[in-house]
Amino acid sequence: MSDKIMLLDGHSLLNRAFYGLPDLTNAEGKHTNAVLGFLNIMLRYVEEEKPTHLLVAFDRKEPTFRHIKYKEYKGTRKPMPAELHEQVPLMKEVLKTMEIPIITQAGIEADDILGTIGKEAEEAGFDVAIVSGDRDLLQLATKKVKVKIPKTKASGTVTEDYYEDDVRELYGVSPTEFIDMKGLMGDTSDNIPGVPGIGEKTAAKIIKEYHSIENAYDHIEEIKPARAKNNLQEYYEQAIMSKDLATIKKDCDLSYDFKDAKIGTLFTKEAYQLFKELELKSLFKYFDEEEKEEETLEVVTTSDLGEVENIFSSIKKSGRAGLGVIGVSGNCKGISLTWKEGSVLALIGGFVTEDYLKEKIVELLKEGTELIVLDYKALLHFVEEVREYESQIQDVGIQAYLLNPLQSAYDYEDIARDYLRQMLPSRKEICGKKAIEEVFEAEEEKTVQMAAYFSYVPFHAYPLVLEKLKEQEMEELYLTIERPTVATLYDMEKYGITVEKDALKEYGDQLIGRIEELEQNIYEKAGKTFNINSPKQLGVILFEDLKMPFAKKTKTGYSTNADILEKLAPDYPIVSEILEYRQLTKLKSTYADGLAAFIQDDGKIHSIFHQKVTATGRLSSSDPNLQNIPIRMPLGRAIRKVFVPDPGYVFVSADYSQIELRVLAHMAGDEHLIDAYRHGEDIHRMTASQVFGVPFEEVTPLLRRSAKAVNFGIVYGISAFGLSQDLKISRKEASDYINKYFATYPGIKTYLDGNVAFAKKEGYVKTLYGRIRPIPELSSSNFMQRSFGERVAMNSSIQGTAADIIKIAMVRVSKRLQEENLESRLILQIHDELLIETKENERKEVRKILEEEMMGAAQLKVPLSIDIEEGKTWYEAK
DNA sequence: GGCTTCACG
């Protein structure tokens, strides 16, 4: 069997892959989708074609186009997006590690390289396969040279293979005649002019008959139709030039050696290292264990009590240990400890009881050991007593979140990847959906490894993470705000909030009747039954069956959201009923039924508060989300009546008044806005008065509402379009409002612009307390993404600073409650609001604490102000 | 699992 060489068109394939795959980046923000796509195509073909030799041709530098002068002349040359551009050198590096030769040569384009090597390889007796995303390469097909064109589709990559005969079959001409055809018909995408008036049909007909432009010209009188004849006569020189432009050279002077193209292992150690760095996990399967050098941790799992005690005393001596708790929230299956290079202890099952483990952990802390964990709050759920030693506990998960809040997770495999540059199998990969015990029974070895990672990773990552935290000046933020917040959240989770189950059930039942009534009315008016909950079906009913006008937006169908339906409601009674139906079913499914499912045996809901989720530093809540309980509409608001305090307690709630605008006033240092707040003005009315040029007393409710929307818009990163949508006014008007606003508060404009400029330069924005939010979108080549990045830059330091202040307030309030030995406790945080379950006789004291600690949480250039309310239910306390 | 919609700040 003869040797087979596969020649790849580097830029063309990268290009294909880039546009065929969704964006993908590694932890450092390097874009990798084109590289991955390229490799997937290449490896698949290596598998299918089994070539003995492989090489890749690249253009010299930029993706030079074949006919660059025309491109530039016409100004149609699109620059390569930066996200793709940066992947070109990366791709070359990858190929180098796989020992695949790259051929580039000054002044010679990639397809000429492919043409030349293809021909020379054929002459040397190789079977040849040329891979490119560019159909122009078809002219290189012969009986022995196959051209492969991959097509990246959503369903996967489909390939078209062309030998000489396949080209003939498809176009009716030979590959070389294909060039002549192009010379006649031209190619707008390549800016080959061709002959005016001759398209694909005519060109094919002429070349089929005369086989070349020159020969056709010799028989010019015979050419039909007349238009083609005349134009060919007139544009003959242009046709010849076009043909020349379209011709891929096969006689370039290249220096290369087929020997270098001989395929080696491909999957070298170096390649594995690089793939690891790029986080191309899906390619790991190609490597042998040898290249992976997956170091398994040496883990001690002793069943000798004496040995365990010995180890604990050497941990105490070392002063620091990584600690992992294995199990789910409080239900501990074991722990692992890492206390020096290469020493890991996993204690799972066997003689170790939960109480024994808890005791040992507290003992370590008592003797001054610093414990490094991935999730301090989880540790608290296991051993609450550790809170007394908070200064000795480091939460690497939170530290990693502060360094990059954009990640989706901060599990051990994430920290190991980002800071230790190790790709560890995740818990999910090891256990799947199974419970730990189950896996432990079947695969003890693996479980022990995983357990070890839980302490190994934080222990080894901590020094690195801490150093970066210091570099970024966020250590204080961590020590004074984030770490103390952990125990506060733990308390809120543990206390929970009582929900009256029966009352909730009744609330839900009372919705059913009306929902069914609406359902029947809607079916009747629609003339048929359908699933009202399906936006797709609903869209068809409204905009096709009932022929309602301007079915405006669409992506996967008609848009049927509340904004659109509200516009239709006045003219179509069915739409009002749909809106009401939507409202009621939301209340029923998400709140009535949804909340009921979370009520525990103690009659309470213990939702989870997340500290490592949001990009801005806010908290989030889940299972269930108690931060989005209805309040805006009366019927929804009523659900708050089922949230009640323990007997002998009341709810006291305190919310910051316009904290984000006040933060903005402070950070921007705008004199006018600061003055307004210092005088305790109604800020929206004030804004209306100044922006619309009306005396303060004469501001109408409508004007005030508009001004309020503008104030909101400013905080969100104002855009004329967004404001116009919100106020249902024209873009022009919205734009006028914005301009007037900035004229009124020039300091705000300067600040926002400065913030965007800073973000563009540094790649992130900062809050008042030093929290960062990276904004990778700002360097995107996509207009939409970049604009988004600008809005984010304007919003994040405001939202983030407000979040910082509220966290400070939470910690201060909790501390006061504890210090003063009160029985009242903080049970919820809803972004700008704190809810305190307050002992009846502590109401006065609690109000005082809230005022002092919330208002005193930050010293801004404007006062912080809060509103306090209280009641026997959450409904009343608001 | 992605998309839509909608509840909150």
Next chain:
DNA sequence: ACGTACGTGAAGCCG
């Protein structure tokens, strides 16, 4: 010309 307000989580539909 591009097609959006910022930040979340949950439910239901549908390929």
